[in-house]
Amino acid sequence: MYALRGINLHYRYKNGPMALRGVNIGVRLGECVVVFGRNGSGKTTLIMVLAGLLKPTVGRVEVFGRSLDELEELRRLMGVVFQDPGVQIVGPTVEEDIMFTLRQVYDEAKASRELERLLDEFKLRGLRGRMPHRLSAGEKRRLSLATALAHNPSILLMDEPFSDLDPLELDDLLERIKELKPKKAILIATHNPEIPRLIADRVYILEQGKIVGELEGSIAYPRRLREMLKSSSRPGH
Ligand SMILES: Nc1ncnc2c1ncn2[C@@H]1O[C@H](COP(=O)(O)OP(=O)(O)O)[C@@H](O)[C@H]1O
Numbered sequence: 535m536y537a538l539r540g541i542n543l544h545y546r547y548k549n550g551p552m553a554l555r556g557v558n559i560g561v562r563l564g565e566c567v568v569v570f571g572r573n574g575s576g577k578t579t580l581i582m583v584l585a586g587l588l589k590p591t592v593g594r595v596e597v598f599g600r601s602l603d604e605l606e607e608l609r610r611l612m613g614v615v616f617q618d619p620g621v622q623i624v625g626p627t628v629e630e631d632i633m634f635t636l637r638q639v640y641d642e643a644k645a646s647r648e649l650e651r652l653l654d655e656f657k658l659r660g661l662r663g664r665m666p667h668r669l670s671a672g673e674k675r676r677l678s679l680a681t682a683l684a685h686n687p688s689i690l691l692m693d694e695p696f697s698d699l700d701p702l703e704l705d706d707l708l709e710r711i712k713e714l715k716p717k718k719a720i721l722i723a724t725h726n727p728e729i730p731r732l733i734a735d736r737v738y739i740l741e742q743g744k745i746v747g748e749l750e751g752s753i754a755y756p757r758r759l760r761e762m763l764k765s766s767s768r769p770g771h
């Protein structure tokens with residue numbers, strides 16, 4: 535069974551384009567699926583729709599086989615790392631930022647214990663008193679991952695999590711994701727053709743709101759991905 539499934543997803547922005555045009559996608563527990571596509575192909579829209587933050591114009595989202603439409607609480611089984619880590623920061627310090635999320639799901643004692651665990655898991659202990667907005671890109675990513683996972687969701691959605699990282703920060707985030715993978719269903723959106731083969735079990739190629747290709751992560755070589763983009767964006771396609 536899929537942990538997360540999007541069925542025939544369409545999404546039209548008010549006064550805007552049809553950003554999704556019949557997307558079918560599924561992620562199982564223990565799996566990392568990458569959605570690869572150019573800027574404007576609809577990746578962020580897809581993540582927002584799958585996360586239940588935008589309601590699809592047509593189609594539906596299922597979480598462990600149950601419709602998100604009927605059971606809003608299923609949203610709690612998902613954690614989202616947004617493209618801009620800044621939008622996720624709510625606390626004046628790293629510690630307060632994580633505690634804010636933890637207090638929404640746990641009592642104070644449990645929240646404090648979970649805080650310590652997350653500080654260790656995401657190597658944030660030395661940064662606990664720092665201002666989130668002043669952190670480096672990699673540190674901000676680790677913080678946004680910690681807050682996205684604070685309520686221990688089974689499903690993790692990440693929108694362009696690698697874009698502003700230096701090479702070591704990138705390796706570090708890839709390692710974190712690999713550690714999480716056995717216990718979670720993970721979906722990552724990226725425009726970077728180098729990423730899928732490093733992390734994906736399966737890659738979906740998104741072009742103008744449609745899945746135009748699908749391939750196994752192990753053979754998702756950057757050149758191949760580039761070529762799939764080129765051939766799908768031929769005039770008349
Ligand atoms: N809030 C919005 N209002 C209108 N159009 C939007 C909005 N957000 C995105 N779009 C449009 O929807 C399409 C898909 O955008 P997006 O999902 O952000 O793509 P990606 O994340 O792959 O860059 C683009 O044409 C974009 O201009």
Ligand SMILES: [Mg+2]
Binds near residue numbers: 577578579693694
């Ligand atoms: Mg985007």
